[in-house]
Amino acid sequence: MVSYNLPGTELFGTLHMSISDATGDNAILEYIDGKLIIHHDPSYLVMTNSPIYEEQLAINNYWKDIQGTKMLPGTNRAADRFVRGSFYINAVPKTDDIKVAVPIVFSVIRNLSVPYGISTENQPNISSTRWRTVSDQKNLIYYYEDILNPNVVWLNFKNLDFSKPDPKKELKVKKLVLEGSNYNYSGESSDGLIESEPFEFAKPE
DSSP states (O other), rough: OOOBOOSSSBBBBOOEEEEOOOTTEEEEEEEEEEEEEEETTTTTTOSSSSSSHHHHHHHHHHHHHHHHHTTTOSSSHHHHHHHHHHHHHSSSSOOOOOHHHHHHHHHHHHHOOOOOOOOTTTTTTBBBOOOOEEETTTEEEEEEEOOOOOOOEEEEHHHHHHHSOTTTTTTOOEEOOOSSSSOOOOEEEGGEEEEEEOOOOOOOO
16 A cells, blocks of 8 residues: 555545455454554454554443443544444444435444544644545445535446456546535436546555
């Protein structure tokens, strides 16, 4: 993985990365002192950007004894948001009904979000939530919510053509333009995909 400065800032972007699949298996990846650490277990359902994941789990174990129905930490610190997320994602109803499951997950994520315009001096890891996403890996639907737009947008991958292109033809890349707050997409928006230049990834220097 290669990182770079956050857009429009001189702050170097760091992150935890979460990987999951349709079976419910999960892995959390992080670099500590340059070494890749992987936490792999289906029970790892929540992740925030700090502290290191081992400490997130330890903090959460402390709060489990207090019981979330009595009290939960309410600040915008990543550690507090991790505790709230862990409690809520295990407390909400479990259902296969997509019309209920997706809004439930969004409701948990919104509870963990930092309001727009909030920042903490000398703590760049505490900043405004810019967007929220939900990935339905069983039904192959990807949901996106921009905090500057009241609509939830999604792509049903079953509506997209992923067939192998003709080797004699140039590969076409498509994207949904979501820059700024003036787009008017709402709901399933695969018809709005337009041909575009491929995304250029950061390269090691």
